[in-house]
Amino acid sequence: MPTTRRSFLAQSMGAAGLLALNPLSVLARPSFVIANVSQLYPVEVARIAVPESTEEVAREVAAWSGKIAVGGGRYSMGGQTAAALGLHLDMRRMNRLLHFDRMARTVRVQAGMTWRDLQDTLDPAGLSVKSMQSFSNFTIGGAVSVNAHGRYTDTGPVGSTVRALRVVLSDGSVIDASPNENTELFRAAVGGYGAVGVITEVELDLAENCRIERLVVPLTLATYRAYFTRHVRDAADVVMHNADLLPPHFDEPMAVTWRRTEKPLTETARLVPRGQRYRASRTALAVATEAPQGDLLVRYVLHPLMRSNGVVKWRNHEASLDVNELEPASRTVSTYALQEYFVPVAHFESFTREMAALIRKHDAQVLSVSVRHAKADPVPLLAWAKEEVFSFVVYYKQQTSAAACTAVGEWTRAMIASALRHGGRYYLPYQLHATRAQFEQAYPEIEALRRVKHRLDPAGKFSNAMWARYL
Numbered sequence: 001m002p003t004t005r006r007s008f009l010a011q012s013m014g015a016a017g018l019l020a021l022n023p024l025s026v027l028a029r030p031s032f033v034i035a036n037v038s039q040l041y042p043v044e045v046a047r048i049a050v051p052e053s054t055e056e057v058a059r060e061v062a063a064w065s066g067k068i069a070v071g072g073g074r075y076s077m078g079g080q081t082a083a084a085l086g087l088h089l090d091m092r093r094m095n096r097l098l099h100f101d102r103m104a105r106t107v108r109v110q111a112g113m114t115w116r117d118l119q120d121t122l123d124p125a126g127l128s129v130k131s132m133q134s135f136s137n138f139t140i141g142g143a144v145s146v147n148a149h150g151r152y153t154d155t156g157p158v159g160s161t162v163r164a165l166r167v168v169l170s171d172g173s174v175i176d177a178s179p180n181e182n183t184e185l186f187r188a189a190v191g192g193y194g195a196v197g198v199i200t201e202v203e204l205d206l207a208e209n210c211r212i213e214r215l216v217v218p219l220t221l222a223t224y225r226a227y228f229t230r231h232v233r234d235a236a237d238v239v240m241h242n243a244d245l246l247p248p249h250f251d252e253p254m255a256v257t258w259r260r261t262e263k264p265l266t267e268t269a270r271l272v273p274r275g276q277r278y279r280a281s282r283t284a285l286a287v288a289t290e291a292p293q294g295d296l297l298v299r300y301v302l303h304p305l306m307r308s309n310g311v312v313k314w315r316n317h318e319a320s321l322d323v324n325e326l327e328p329a330s331r332t333v334s335t336y337a338l339q340e341y342f343v344p345v346a347h348f349e350s351f352t353r354e355m356a357a358l359i360r361k362h363d364a365q366v367l368s369v370s371v372r373h374a375k376a377d378p379v380p381l382l383a384w385a386k387e388e389v390f391s392f393v394v395y396y397k398q399q400t401s402a403a404a405c406t407a408v409g410e411w412t413r414a415m416i417a418s419a420l421r422h423g424g425r426y427y428l429p430y431q432l433h434a435t436r437a438q439f440e441q442a443y444p445e446i447e448a449l450r451r452v453k454h455r456l457d458p459a460g461k462f463s464n465a466m467w468a469r470y471l
Contacts, residue, residue, distance in 0.1 A: 034082035036074045039331040040400060043082035043465055050090045054166055054174055054200040057089065061198065062172025069464040070194045072112055072139030077337055078432040079465025080193055089198060091141055097121055098201060105206040106163060111141025111199045116320055123209065123270050123316045130207040131155040135323040141199045146429045147191030147380050151240035151372055153232060159190035159379045166201035170457040188452040191380035195449060195467055196456050212239050212318060213261040214311040216254060221349045224253040232257055239315060243371040246303065247295045250356040250369055256307060258318060267313035271320045278325040285328060288367055289397045334399050339412060340427035341419040342389040351422045358418060362411035366396040381449045384425050409433040432469055439470045
């Protein structure tokens with residue numbers, strides 16, 4: 001990146017801790033901006049470091065006296081990867097494979113490696129990632145930091161597949177942590193959004209790659225939970241599952257299940273090719289949000305075409321989807337974003353009906369809601385699944401103006417309140433619309449994280465926009 005005289009001075013003064021003493025100095029005003037995929041809520045920082053090893057991260061952390069935040073793919077949408085006037089650690093050059101044991105089905109990688117880069121190594125060996133997001137563009141360290149999940153039914157979220165972590169603490173020391181070693185640090189780092197340290201290496205369990213077949217079944221709200229329990233939840237041959245809910249009523253779940261099979265492939269590519277332009281999917285996105293009665297066209301034409309039965313492919317192909325297929329031509333005037341809610345399985349139907357009513361009441365432009373499932377997850381301190389839950393991934397379009405962001409905040413807080421009334425929680429990687437009270441109610445375990453942070457980071461060096469607001 002080009003360095004102007006002003007930015008050079010800002011970096012130099014920030015490294016010396018001077019920005020913390022005089023943050024309003026015109027001369028030292030930061031000129032680096034950390035944005036996220038939504039292009040909302042950019043954060044100005046004093047310095048960006050791009051380390052390539054754990055040792056470099058340790059040196060940067062030890063030398064910097066101000067705030068530090070960590071970023072990878074920057075898919076979180078509320079400033080979770082940057083601290084104002086702080087140091088931003090861009091982890092994307094830490095993308096090396098460190099160790100791969102094909103027989104033991106384990107791998108160790110630097111935290112900035114993406115799932116897609118890892119898949120290039122695993123696929124020739126007949127192996128696959130065990131749990132990950134639905135798209136492969138995310139960095140592995142970032143996925144661990146938010147304890148991400150996808151559509152997998154035989155595992156929990158990403159944290160449940162992590163064997164070990166290497167973490168840099170606030171004094172620059174390097175600590176190894178696992179479920180059995182430095183357990184408190186491990187539990188605080190998984191799903192901890194960088195609150196206690198910088199994850200630099202991740203060791204993962206792997207799974208066998210296999211052929212999978214798509215089965216699509218239309219259901220009703222009243223019948224979905226029974227169908228899921230009988231045919232999906234504990235079925236040994238099920239690899240992935242979700243249910244699609246479409247506007248305007250969100251009351252006809254379309255169950256999409258991927259099962260192991262020995263049938264011939266209908267898709268012969270082993271991985272999704274890189275660099276595709278995705279004209280068809282982007283056109284469908286534009287039609288759904290801009291054409292008159294676009295939601296009807298999606299429901300009755302486009303969605304059936306994209307959710308046909310009988311597709312047989314490799315597990316790795318379905319796991320290597322590219323988020324660029326959802327990327328619009330521009331995010332200047334409008335943008336696309338996500339919310340997510342976790343609700344105990346017993347409240348599936350009542351929450352869904354209340355959610356749909358709130359979306360209609362606020363005239364929110366929700367394109368779809370994807371329902372996934374997770375069993376209780378005891379690993380992270382800030383677990384979003386304290387019991388068995390259905391997750392509701394809300395995909396919507398909004399304008400980028402301040403007034404539009406305010407309106408989104410209103411219906412988001414209403415959605416969070418509904419999830420809380422149903423004994424559920426909301427997911428933290430998105431826009432910071434929750435009130436402090438809602439955050440505390442959703443995650444009462446925050447007190448445990450505060451205690452760990454006070455012990456490991458007493459000066460509060462690790463921060464970001466989210467932790468500045470809630471921690």
